Amino acid sequence: MGKLSFLKKLKSDNDPTNDIVLKIQSGDRLLKEKFIHDYTPFILKTVAQITGKYVDTENSEEYSVALMAFDEAIDCFDINKNKSFLGFSDLVINRRVIDYLRKIKKERNVFPFTYFESEANNDFREKYMPQYSTVRLDNIEIKEEIILFKERLSSFGITLENLAKSMPKHKDSKIMCIKIAKIIANDDKLFNKLNRTKHLPMSELMKLVDVHQTTIERNRKFIIAASIIINSGLDVIKSYLLFMEEGGERHD
Structure with missing residues (x-):
């Protein structure tokens, strides 16, 4: 783990998408479809950061979950509570995708995430979890903690970015x-x-x-x-x- 390097991953408070989302919430369905299409690269990048693997829009369940999460974020965004739509949607996507991956893990009744980080267990992972063989499952645990940490800090008016600077x-x-x-x-x-x-x-x-x-x-x-x-x-x-x-x- 770097010198709290994860503290540097944040969006700006001056988010230009805020006004667009407010217009969508007023009932502009066509704008919503265009907005989601335009921000597909953002959704893909977020999923890739969570899973640590290439995201195929046609066959990726994680992408489908993220797409629904982005749509959910548009509907739930509150400008009075959240300064940045991109920051808010990043949280929603992370939470939904992580919940999905944890659900898959539970259904497969596999060992805890940290077990698979041992080099001695790589063969086990490749044999029983081939579709997740490139996923850094330990990263999922730290990502979930960061999401919760960001939420707690925000209630004090503190972001990870200004925490890192101070x-x-x-x-x-x-x-x-x-x-x-x-x-x-x-x-x-x-x-x-x-x-x-x-x-x-x-x-x-x-x-x-x-x-x-x-x-x-x-x-x-x-x-x-x-x-x-x-x-x-x-x-x-x-x-x-x-x-x-x-x-x-x-x-x-």
Whole structure:
């Protein structure tokens, strides 16, 4: 896993498709058909990123699921809740395709996704899952976590993009922020207040840490994000955060 490289995968808030979707929602069916046709490359690219394989529009079940998800996103998009239609549709497509792949996995009664990442099990995967032999199933797990993480962050007005930009550059600063985040995450009153107000419980926090308030405010987004991760079931992302706290850096 790169240096939180997944944080850089985001759409701009200034999404030119927003106005088009609003017109479609007003009842322009012809515009909807043209819009879906024009954004077929976007849908294909999103599916390819999820599955890690070439997408055949004629025979791909994943593409069919993604197409329905894109249509669903058009109908459900709310400009008051979502700044970007492309960002919103990306979430909907990811969730629907991942749900589909998990359903297939369950029906086949196969081993957990991580099992198939062992090189010793490649023969098993090729024999029993030939149509998914090129799919990075471990990526599906991290993608689902990122979707959930993005949704949690958005309720605080934070995107992965501005989180990446505001991340502390120095190792010591990262470790300090994670320790502060742990204090918040492990204290029910502080964590509940964080979720209720969407702001750091600064007055309470200053009584518990020997850090200047300006430093905490400067790293506000990272501390909030770390608190969310620590007090969550996002195990893959959490393992990276704990590795970072130990002073390590991953380059795989």
